[in-house]
Amino acid sequence: MTFAVLQRSGSPGKTHHSDLTMEKIRSAWLFLLPMIITLAAVAGWPLIRTIWLGFTNANLTDLTVTEFIGFENYLSFYEGEAYGLLVDPDWWNAVWNTVWFTLVSVSLETVFGMGVALILHANFKGRGIVRTAVLIPWAIPTIVSAQMWGWMLHDQFGVVNEILLTLGIINNPIAWTADPDIAMWAVIMVDVWKTTPFMALLILAGLQMLPEDIYEAAHVDGIHPVKVFFNVTLPLIKPALLVAVIFRALDALRIFDLIYVLTSSSTSTMSMSVYARQQLVDFQEMGYGSAATTLLFLIIAALTVITITAGKLKLGEEA
């Protein structure tokens, strides 16, 4: 890009070139400074502290006796038995629950979000109302919508069972949130309901950026719309889509409120965040809980890197 500018200005001197580049890089760092300072000052300290606490035996009941214990929170042996995060079946169960939940819910949200975005992108009467209506689920605070769904999915006086019974779809009320197998699906359903708008809005923004002329050309050539979608639209909005997916996945991997409010939070439906919160807050194990969140962070980081690599999202070079 810089090169193109120089060519046009007609003075491709080598010193000038590097001067301009240096100048640009300097202003780049200047531009980045507010963000770096804010993040380092506000997020840096709590994050580093958490990682550090993971190597201590800190307990909230008495923080004065905190000692460095190395990797004992992760793995240790006492009287021939292994203790620690890495051998805790509950933790691995939580990891599995979370990953499974993320895979299913984010896939569904992407598909539905794409569908809704395509609808909103189309030109039809009453589009404004639809666009507003679709955003409502995202606008209701999670703590409220989780409780609201808990109420609607109640086995005895929940409206969902009532409707399904009236329509004759089911014969007996379903204990949506009580049965561990169904409960996870209930959580996925509510999550999809709640966050599809987020996906749809970001995808819509991507769709709106696309130049009209491609579609006109495709239309003139008589190419089937489905083909156009897969061959033209999808590749073009991929960067926007991928960013939306990454942020949804990051949120989903940290899922807490929905599971906490909606399910019984027994070990069978626990997510990584619920597990970490239980250790940190309910059990007051600052050390062990911090170790769990550090491991959670590592797992999420690994999955993110895999997603970015697989999606060939270019971070460093020009897109």
Place this chain on the structure above:
Amino acid sequence: MVLRKTLLCTAMAALGFSAFVSAAEITITCGNVGKEQQICKESVAEWEKKTGHSVNIVTPPTSATEQLALYQQILGSGSSDIDAFQIDVIWPGILGNHLIDLKPFTNGAEKEHFQAIVENNTFKGKLVAMPWFTDAGLLFYRKDLLDKYGYEVPETWEELSEIANKVQDAERSAGNKKMWGFVFQAKAYEGLTCDALEWIDSYGGGDVVNANGDITVNNDNTVKALEMAASWVGNITPQGVLNYMEEDARGVFQSGNAVFMRNWPYAWSLSQNDDSPIRGKVGVVALPKGGEGGKQTGTLGGWQMAVSKYSENPEVTADLVMWLTSKEEQKRRAIVGSYNPTIADLYDDPDVNKASPFMGQLKATFTNAVARPSRATGANYNKVSTAIFNATYEVLSGEQTAEASVAQLEKDLKRIKRRSW
């Protein structure tokens, strides 16, 4: 104003603690918005008038778990933002290190309270909280339905199962398809620990971890109790009970769709509301015994007042706490708010009994109540409780047999205990 306060403080410090009234400003939590906080405000206002200090009341989150989380955060950082806390009966062991010893301020007042609660509130030899009001699990039943089918109030869980089954079937064939026999709380949370403890204790299975800290859970009576409870789910109890808390159970019962319910005393006055379909049809008794040889019991609940170690005015705050938990105040609260006093004498008080006729019956329940093992297990209580409710949940949801689950629970508790609690 600030200057005057500083001067006063200095003067007070110079004179030593004397009769000087310094206008201290303290912050406390007591109940949430609504009636509970209103009653507290009235008590506090009176104390403010008497002493000249001023009190801020802050509203904590509704859920006990979130309250505990917030208090831990505040106390753990040594913050003096809140001087006195209203704490749950299971928290003294968890928060004890951050609370002051109230013994020097009581003048022996604690002797009047239920001794079980006073003991519960004693942490490492310090009285860290004053009992304020108490609670225990009770059995609610439909008087009208038992009369209709000619049954007495059940004395044992076995009788309860049988009656519930019969009445449920009869009512269902009479057209009420939604009728269930018995509802309780079985979500994997603290409430399930309370319910489980009642079943186990009623069968003579002990209290999971005894006062000396020994793990006693792995015995035949515990297994029997859990097997009994598991037999209800899907038969006389909806499967959804596995996600019920207090209000879910009350919802089913109050809509007229259950014969029996296990709940806390709060459900009584709500069931007698004007719009309640079961108004005047509800009876309350102590929970059934586990078999003929069992005993009637109920899990002890209730709330205490405690003073933060980091308070800038511990003496003044302790004085407020002593006022709030005094006999006079507890009597007033029993009359205007039906809060169950922690002072045994008040259950024989004619004014109290006139205001809530139901209270006299409760004295025996509170005296026999079984405490959760929070004292023996101290700061580890939440882990112990989680192990208990998860083990119980597995049995109720049919994922494990009672025997296997109890054995696993014993193992889990040993792991939590390691060297000592």
Place this chain on the structure above:
Amino acid sequence: MNKTIKSVLFYALVLAVILISVFPFYYAVVTSFRSGTALFSTSLWPFPVDLKNYFVIFQEQPFGTNIINSIIVATSVVVFSLAIAVTASYALARIHFRGRGLLLMTVLSVSMFPQVAILSGMFELIRSLGVYNSLPGLIIPNTVLTLPFTVWVLTTFMKELPKELEEAAIVDGASPLTIVVRVFMPLMWPALVTTGLLAFISAWNEFLFALTFTLSNEVRTVPVAIALMSGGSEHELPWGNIMAASVVVTTPIVALVLIFQRKIVAGLTAGAVKG
């Protein structure tokens, strides 16, 4: 004929989407008219309309103040995070320098810790900054929470814009800041409105920090205020009040979307045409 069927199917789909999105909200409205035992009824019929719950929430606590607090916090968060993110994303999207990818990943990693993990560190930080129990104490952590997302989204959109735009400006000797403000900002409106809206909603709905970093009802935000609502006794849940409050809380967001939804589309189309 074929066309009619297609458009019928299309509108049926639209109707289904609306129904699924709005039904729970509708049910919340219906529930908010009920109290006492009626709450346990499953009727979908909203009548009789009883607004008692709506009065109660404003009487029992400073709910009006809570709403204003939420507006202040969410608006400030949007302004700060967009201001910081626009400049940062220009640098990240349009300028070559070493460590760009690494920096983007570092920014992203802030979103990889669950909130509860940084809670106690954040608590100490907020207290040491002296902003505990005040609105700035909520604005600061919320800005950090939304920043990674805004930076990433804006960076992606900036990358998409054609190169020629800024080349002309550089030839004219414009400074980078001028380029951002004069050239990119006008084209970025759709992306700015979208990310701003999403950031606003997440700050509006944030619960855990808002609960932990405030003490008095006067500085609390709406989600916390709702969570603090309680019934007459310990275990009682004031369902009607909670639903009334939720309806009140959701309304401003709906209004906001209505106001800005034209902007989202208008801006984007304009951008595409110019590009």
